[in-house]
Amino acid sequence: MGVKDEPWVKENPDRVKLLGPVCVAYGHPDLERTHTYLTDFGLVESFRKDEAIYYRGYGVQPVVYIAKKTAVPEFLGVYFEAAGLADLEKATKIPGAGAILDFAAGGKVVQIIDPSGIPFHVVCGLEKREFTPPKENSQPYNFPSPTDDDVEAKPRRGVFHRMKKGVIPVHKLGHCGLIAKDFDISFDFYCYHFNFKPSDVVLGPDGSMMMVFLHVDLGKSYSEHHSFFVAQPQGLLQPGKPHHAAFEVNSIESQFIGHDYLSHKGYTSFWGVGRHIEGSQVFDYWFDLDGFLVEHYTDGDLVNEDTPIGWIKRDPKDGNNWGPALPQLK
Template sequence: MTEHLITHLRHVDIAMPDFERQRAFYTGLWGLTDVGGDTDVRFLAAEGSPERYIVRLRKSPEKRLDLVAFGAATPADVDLLAERLAGAGVNLVHEPKALQTLGGGYGVRFFDGDGRVVEVSAGVETRVHRRIEEREPIPVRLSHVVMNSAQPEATVAWYVKHLGFRLSDTLRIGARGEFMWFLRCNALHHSFAVARGPHVALHHASFEMRGIDEYMRGSGRMLRNGVEKVWGPGRHHAGDNTFSYFLDPVGNTVEYTTELELVDEDTWHPSVHDLTNAEIIDQWGTANEMNEFVAARSFNDVDKGLFVPPPV
């Protein structure tokens, strides 16, 4: 694929039985705004983002990732992408059509190589957003999502081949080999990444804060409210972004971050960063040790939604 038809990350949609507790966490603690829905589906926006919503919660008997959604510039690009995907044998959930979710638009859904549902859309209505104020510790936007895969090399190759993502950097752990690949669809170092895991699942969803002070204040709010911290606060080397990872009420890992690196497409060359170097793990040296326990918290539960389209 020569053209870069994917422009940006739009939203991540998750389902769970404990719906009300999940909604209360994301709106009452995490800092998102409930902008609509019904008793079983709620759409949550970031005050600093023009996206109509960045997280969709759905009540379901089973915990699953419903889908991850990306943007395209025009409906014609959605059609072109769908034509190429179908021609390459990719299983479409539905052909390009008018979307019935909040914000509307025109989009196509399909299964990636691991069985996740991916949506690409254009013409979605924007929302009136605002500048996040100094010391206001709420997300500006959805920064990136990371997925676990038992066959990560094949998953990375799928996204590069079919969706035109570019590899920014790779992480490895000494002789144990490579375990995370950062992919970009625009100037941000990564909007999507793939981690090696024991099964397919959501690894984490990351939310951009206004700056370092807001990031630390948000992290502190989680700690004061007894939200389980997985890892942080610290600063990654690959991507150069800050990190504080927590568990939401149903065990998904969510991250506060800021200052994700911008990449010059004309000069950037991917590197392999070895986490046996402590400064690669955390430039600041402030985070708790990255050990097997921390890694296992982000393995998450086996995704029950593989190759099964969500009902909405």
């Protein structure tokens, strides 16, 4: 079992076709305290129901984050959108799956408990919202040129580049990662039962599997370099737990403005701002108030069925093209 066995190409007539991630759900003991953090992070409250707060971004999904009232902090799973009702019905056949139920944010949902005991959800029938991007907070860039009369290299003319500070709006949930109890079993599970395919496989210095970045395989159509990943335990990142959830923002300028805003609010930064190797995203990781990792990202790679799988051998600390070194999770 494992990556080299290529479970994503194995014949499975009941393989569930996913379109992409929708939202994540976390349990928090203090919802109002969490609400303050999430709105500072750039999420917008959509509605409240049954001791839970549902948040959206400015993208088309009606929900990107669900905060539920729980006695202790816990990860309650990630939600992916099925291509149709037939795929939702296929999801009920996966080991660990429950029945089709109503989803509070609309449509229907199936919960699956994966081999590590982590909830994974498949949803269908969501009513999409209008795409409402924020007004651009920056001006075009001026680049070096032999002359200032070059309007192509220097398009910003007579306009000043002065940006508004504050909360940076989130677009969507881009990806989520899990720490597997058994790496090969979890990898096989997700690639056999769903249309996940590796984009990059990260190997440690000894050649062992550290992490596999998975994209939703849509054939010739492009999708993000990874919308899901499976990782080995590392430090505080223990098996059966989430790694992090990542939310897209609209620009690199936004990354730095958001970083400064969260810093000034006194929140705890983990890693960033920098640019990843795998996926190329500009990243900025933060701890939420209950110790979960969340990320702002922008400018990620797109792949399709013609993109070759990358096999990358590196030290765990070398996770970026530029930016601060990866801190140790002890």
